[in-house]
Amino acid sequence: MPAERTLHVADSTVIVFPDADAASRAAADRIARVVAEAVPARGKAVLGLATGATPEKVYDDLAARAKAGSLSFRHVVTYNLDEYYPIQPLDPLSYRYYMHRNLFSRVDLAPNRAHVLDGTVPEAAAAGHAAEFDRWIEADGGLDVQLLGIGRNGHIGFNEPSELSPAEFADLPTRMVDLHPVTKADAVREFGSPDAVIPRALTMGVRQILAARSIIMLATGPKKAPIVAQALKGPVTAAVPASLLRTVADKVVWLLDGPAAAELG
Ligand code: F6R
Numbered sequence: 001m002p003a004e005r006t007l008h009v010a011d012s013t014v015i016v017f018p019d020a021d022a023a024s025r026a027a028a029d030r031i032a033r034v035v036a037e038a039v040p041a042r043g044k045a046v047l048g049l050a051t052g053a054t055p056e057k058v059y060d061d062l063a064a065r066a067k068a069g070s071l072s073f074r075h076v077v078t079y080n081l082d083e084y085y086p087i088q089p090l091d092p093l094s095y096r097y098y099m100h101r102n103l104f105s106r107v108d109l110a111p112n113r114a115h116v117l118d119g120t121v122p123e124a125a126a127a128g129h130a131a132e133f134d135r136w137i138e139a140d141g142g143l144d145v146q147l148l149g150i151g152r153n154g155h156i157g158f159n160e161p162s163e164l165s166p167a168e169f170a171d172l173p174t175r176m177v178d179l180h181p182v183t184k185a186d187a188v189r190e191f192g193s194p195d196a197v198i199p200r201a202l203t204m205g206v207r208q209i210l211a212a213r214s215i216i217m218l219a220t221g222p223k224k225a226p227i228v229a230q231a232l233k234g235p236v237t238a239a240v241p242a243s244l245l246r247t248v249a250d251k252v253v254w255l256l257d258g259p260a261a262a263e264l265g
Helices: 020-042 056-068 095-102 123-139 166-170 181-191 206-211 222-233 241-251
Strands: 005-009 012-017 045-049 076-080 082-085 145-148 175-178 200-203 215-219 252-257
Touching (some): 012 020, 020 045, 020 056, 076 095, 082 095, 123 175, 166 206, 166 241, 222 241, 222 252
Parallel strands (some): 045 076, 145 215, 215 252
Antiparallel strands (some): 005 012, 082 200
């Protein structure tokens, strides 16, 4: 099996792994390292987490380390990127449920330290809840690491393609959003039919994502190849949200498998 290779695409560090398992293991390694460094230094580690198909193996790996006793979540605080709106936490399609299934129920993380935006807040209270989420992250000292996936339209969290200037886009707070048609089409996989897809969500803002002390972008599979190439090699534009990661390239690592890296040249 060939080893990983590191590319420098403009200012961005991109590591290409032999397969998705190896890329996921590398993401888990980096998260475990952040916990090992931040807890003794600051008394806690603050992790920004993603849902979706891509990070499932990362969570399996972290859960296996916790079970083996080599990683503890006792001093970890987590903030998830997004949640559908409205949705109940016990709905199997909610991201709260996803996190419970994939990570929270498998590790020693205190429930009151695991933050997922609340899909049950009344509509009139949603903006206040979103603003509070940003304040909680800031009160926790900011994110030590943010794990990201990338949508086929380049979204990060549910920060969808936009006509804002890059500077305006980079300043967006946590808020309610309408999902983009590509995101809704991809969500049919989970929801079963186009009519069943919940068209709105609460998402962590671009501002908070870009402020994380380190950022791991994990992308695997051939469907991500075109947008990965556009984000890394096209213009920095809010039309391709992940391209904004290049404005903070020194703290971002892109972990890819071969198929996702196929169009990087
Ligand atoms: C999920 C999230 C999204 C996903 C992206 C990729 O919390 O914020 O940005 O990371 O849609 O999803 P998958 O991994 O299912 O291809």
